[in-house]
Amino acid sequence: MLPYKEVGWAPVKRLSNRIPGLPEKVEALHWHEQMFTVPEQAEMLFSTDLVKNQGFVFENVLGLQFHFEPEADNVREMVANDCEYANDPKNTLHQTGADILAHGVPSKNQEIMFLLLDYLLDQTN
Template identity: 55%
Template sequence: MRINVLQHTPNEGPGMIADWAHAHGHTMYVYHPYQFGVLPTADETEMLVILGGPMSPNDDLPWIKQERDLIQQLLDRDVPMFGACYGAQQISKTLGYPVTKAPAKEVGWAPVARQSTVIPGIPATMSVLHWHEEMFEIPAGATLLISSDAVRNQGFVMNHRVVGLQFHFEPAADNVREMVVNDYRYIAGSVLDQSAKTILQTPVPPENKDILYTILDYITA
């Protein structure tokens, strides 16, 4: 399977999604539309991964709108799709729902709670990395999957093929360090009140890799 990954900033890459792809014998192509303005076509996409980034789906940039055109084509074709943070917001925005300021800016490690058992194997609570201050709406026909105390809309699943998460399961330890050392200024103002040092010293929960794999296996089954 050809997995096309849309990456939107140098320090937020596919992380453990790449491990999953390699373990399953898939081929992964990483695009950087914010820098090169290049996107894959729908015909060459068997799975789409839309990663996070500092931009907003509300920004008036041609490549952001072109991404949504691609997303719509793939939704129409029932192609597996996984969105993280900005990526999840793009999916919701493509479906006609607003992306707005979240009730609280969340940056750092904090628990989230499962709201649906539609994907078997997701535990009731999880500790995840947050890096956002905007929020998607849950599209019609989608199921609320995960919430946090501060932000209800943390994850959705739709049609057994699409999952959008407001937070990050994909970073391994090296990826977390890359995010923090390059984007530490963004931590200020978070309701989680964690320092860069605290975020760096918090181990990535080993179960997060298993949960990520469970989600990716579900949408590609």
């Protein structure tokens, strides 16, 4: 458990070239106050300035601390059902539910999600 929350839109940095086509930096939705430990054989894939362990890849396993998958309706539902989580003073991104909604879902996120899923599919064949 982290001593703070990371809730809102913030960039994640790619640390590995393991998955072709991923941009060096991309905006993702964060909605957590946890951090995982990267498995020994895994390769760090993403990081942020606030939380080092944001993503890893290991064979056909992908672990992500943030979200590329939500569409606009999903984000609206998250904010509608859990806005107090974002409004908590421990949120280091200092984004309210209104800020999160106003940001909008980056159009590139769906493309990135498909790249990740295609990579996983290729690993199972």
